[in-house]
Amino acid sequence: MDTHKSIRHHLPSQSLLFFTLFSLFQSCLCWTGLSVQYSITGFEPEYLQSENRMMELFQQWKKKHGKSYENSEELMNRFQNFKCNLKYIVERNSNRSGNSMGLNRFSDMSNEEFREKYIGKVKGLVELSQRKHTRARSVLMCDAPPSLDWREKEVVTPVKDQGVSGSSWVFSSIGAIEGINAINKGELVTFSEQELLSFNKSNYDGKGGHIRNAFEWVINNGGVVSEANCPYTTADGTCSTTKAVNSIVHIDGYGNVEESDTALMCATVNQPIRVGIDASSIDFQLYTGGIYAGSCSSNPADITHAVLIVGYGSEGDTDYWIVKNSWGTTWGMDGYIYIKRNTNLTYGVCAIHALASYPIQTTSAKSPSSAPSDSPPLPPQLAPPNPSPLPSAPAPSPPLTPPSPTPSSPSPPPLSPPPPPPTPSPTPSHKCGSLSYCLPGQTCCCLYEFLGFCLIQGCCDYSNAVCCPESDYCCPVEYPICEADTGLCLKNYEDKLGVAMKKKKWAKHILSLNKHEESAGDVTYQTLKWRRNWFAAIR
Template sequence: MASYWIVLLFTSSCALNGALAARDLTDDPSMAARHEQWMGKYGRKYSDATEKTRRLEVFKANVALIESANAGNSKFWLQANQFADITEDEFRLSHTGYKPVAADKGRSAGFRYANASLDDLPASVDWRTNGAVTPVKDQGQCGCCWAFSTVASMEGIVKLSTGKLVSLSEQELVDYDGTDKGCEGGLMDNVFEFVVENGGLATKADYPYTGADGSTCDSSTAAATITGHEDVPANDEASLLKAVAAQPVSLAVDGGDNLFRFYKGGVLSGSCGTELDHGITTVGYSVAGDGTKFWVMKNSWGAGWGEDGFIRMERDVADEKGLCGLAMQPSYPTT
């Protein structure tokens, strides 16, 4: 009889623990309060209670992922940022926008930095401190990262060739670059070609960003132009280093990867996808205090993301594609 009560108590205890665990997953007061604080910080509002409940579940799953990645990690850390209540699929649709080069489309053969000696390159380069990088911008929920990546590398080469740093217009590309698809995605190589054919780009002040397709604006005078573009040899971080030592470079990464989208600080490293979907710009490179080599990337998700809108990503990794695929399809404008 005693063993019967022991079994009964054990079974009841397990059932109670299971019920508590289930309740914790769906109705955790501390996580609900944390979600409320997060909503206040980012000004998030939902249409009704059902939507709020659904977003809370997504928020909890993302926070669990973030805390797991942060546990014991000394190189970088993640944060429940402005994207913490949307799923990975939703995020890829609304905040990326790079369309990879088609397999049947050849890349440019020219690479002007091929003969540069790696031994002669500076140990570190930061085009921000050289005045060739404008403040971080925000693409919002328009999938036109390709336009921001192109503009950032173009702003850099124009500064280096003319001595003037001018903030150029992404919206002109969204509206008029017929080869690409506005908020539905695009490719930096296409944009460089469009800029040449268009005779340049207007300033951001003359043609401001709206973050939507179909904007109308009076034709604006081109403030800067380029003569063409070249591609960095694919899957070759040494060649990428040669190019970045000379100018900012556009490239693509797997920006929908959770490590990338929730990045807050440090040198991003480890396992990351290579499903290219997001255009960014390499604006430098250096070595961290622990000896980790890294790239400095300018993103287009606002200054509140990452390190004031920038991200440091490990370089010279074992995978020739580079961390998050960063070495797969780099390119840069020429003047």
């Protein structure tokens, strides 16, 4: 899983290095700071001491990344940006304290231009007060492996390139849908970002979009088509309405993840997770490898980009998230970045905890590789026999009478009735923590939490329920949005109808586990209600 590149460094001593860089780049107004490893592999120090050799390095970089410019003036401006960025890379990498920086696809751009062209503003999810009513169940702990990479399980599509746009919110959303669909159906299919952008113009202003509306649009549209039917061109491109008519994948809802490392890891165990981050810093722009814990903001209000968490791991004592970006494979580690996890930051490095969410897919959809067909063929033992010509009807025979018993052939004794079928064993109850349990058909929900530990366990009368955090109520998974103000569980934020929340019950003590054969019974939902007064809705 390790994607780090083997790197050799050819750098002079620190004193000579800084003297050389100062004399070479004194005309540039560049970034200064600290960092870590590489990307100037194969170039001797004299490349940093000669303008001609710097131009030679620039020309090689241009050829590698397929760069061309309109005129000589733009060429020289790009060359100046290249030199300034290289100065920053060498200074940061000389410290060797974390991630590496290098000459990637953005090395001829100033950070201001990079922000303008590739960084938007992820909107609509910075309302943390609203998320308290809509987050999924509060997670204290889970049975998670020490490392996980969904790419190895073939549920992650190849890295895509959003181009010059702020459309990352679409790419991360589609990536999350691709992941859950592959997990549920065992088939990895690439879906269309262009359809979402083409028919959801009101959500995109060229600089970013409301990330929450991406899932909602797919739900309301009845799904999304494959990328083959509507390939991505640009953020302003169009999708043929004749091709975008048969959606091949759909989702039933979406949920949000609690703002913590543990909750995010437990969510990632189930599927790839869409997250928002701040990606506007110069060291993020020039990232080429290692575990990133750079100069990005950890304030949710500064989130500028959306990406996809596809796993997690550790290197020594440092833990990290495996994050898929949408800037092509010539950025980062073939399009990926490792972002440090398990820090003391409330919202994580780059605010990666703050806006995590995931699609919910509870029902099946049409497989993209097969057309609709009639009923499946019957197995051979159930198939009707081949028809044959019917013979003419024979003459009726006289009724048969049973032979009279003889002394040598006594009548057989009457058959005894068959034994009754065995009584099915009751579905076992499941534990909630170490001292409590819930009945079959119920979900464990914490009633009272203190310092990250659940002190009192409860049960919800829904299977796989959403335990509304900071509330005594719960919702069915089909209505995952907890709206405490009205006391309703909603499928979508805009819905006017929902089902009433159910109140959590106290869990049973483990000492009575063997004494009870009871069950929670069939799951029944409350009648759909209009959104109205909070006290009138809850019961």
